[in-house]
Amino acid sequence: MRIGLLGTGPWAQMAHAPALSGHQELDFAGVWGRRPEAAKELAERHGVGAYDDVDELFAEVDAVAVALPPDVQAGLAARAARAGCHLLLDKPLAPTVEQGRAVVEAVEGAGVASVVFFTTRFQPEPAAWIAEQAGVRGWFTAHAQWLGAVFTSESPFATPWRREKGALWDVGPHALSVLLPVLGDVRHVTAAAYGPGDTAHVVLDHAGGASSTLTLSLTAPAEATGAAVELRGEAGVTCLPDSSDGAVPALMRAADALLAAARTGRPHACDAAFGLRVTEILTAAQDVLNGDAV
Known part of the structure; x- marks a missing residue:
């Protein structure tokens, strides 16, 4: 499975890039970031290409891993799914229920697999x-x-x-x-x-x-x-x-789960739909904290 990485921050550097480059069943194909110079630096570190155009990356890979803030992740995840890419996502899936639902609808509409990386579930x-x-x-x-x-x-x-x-x-x-x-x-x-x-x-x-x-x-x-x-x-x-495991081995297991879901068509327990349910509960709690709950 050819996979690209979206994001260049600390989590992308410490966990995602090492996990993707070290996984025997993944072909780490490239990096896109909101800061092109950071994408180039991270890509060079792992011997892959840097992409200025995220849609070009989507067109050349089978899947993407996302290490971006949730509001940025949600829009790009839906866009990647519509381009036919399987999704290895970070938590939380999205900062609003509407954005989370858009990701789930894109995943279901495109028939792609999704896994949200809740670290504990993969240790x-x-x-x-x-x-x-x-x-x-x-x-x-x-x-x-x-x-x-x-x-x-x-x-x-x-x-x-x-x-x-x-x-x-x-x-x-x-x-x-x-x-x-x-x-x-x-x-x-x-x-x-x-x-x-x-x-x-x-x-x-x-x-x-x-x-x-x-x-x-x-x-x-x-x-x-x-x-x-x-x-x-x-x-x-x-x-x-x-x-006994840190983030990198856990993320590699999350990639295993994405590979299995893509091959079998059976959703993983930590798919985008589960991520949406978590977002719904967080939103309900936030509404109480904000005094908006009915």
Whole structure:
């Protein structure tokens, strides 16, 4: 599968480009970026071509991987799908439900495969734990914490879109990607912005009867960072295990999932439609935080 990369930022440099160039079943074909000089530099580093015209890249590849802010990703993803490209997307899929729905409609209309890279879902130990807990009955409640120090350290990820959208939209998708397959879909959302900076607390009422709470922040002290999920129910108490893998191996597994979906025509559990559902839940929480909820 010939695949192109859209984006040249820190995540593209640290994760996407190494994963695409190192994957044995992918032919890393080129890079497009909003800054042509950055695209040229990243492309040269990996021995591929740089493209000034994104449509030219779409015409020459079978798939694209996207490492761009969600508002930019959504429009280009729909455009790439309509050009016949399979999609390896980042989270969140889009910053609005309308933009997310446009991506899903383009994917369905073109008959291409899509995978959204929720990191935890592609790490072996967490993925196995999620699958196991999804088969357990009687969960009562869950609590997820996703705490980062992006805004309290010299992080390259303190990008404009993260400063605008905060932890709800950056790490909230990770928490939802773990909770939804275990506890089921969400029928009611509430939220509160208590704590420093972008810290947000979300409470979810799941269709199966369980509840969950999420504590999300990119303003945590460096000593307090980390991710944790605890489930409590009839089976007792269990916690999300740590992973021995970093982002690059996980992203390579996401590429494996895209290859499988493209070959078989069977959607992956983390496809664009799942990404849209995550965007819908995040939007509902944001509406509460903004005071717009009915």
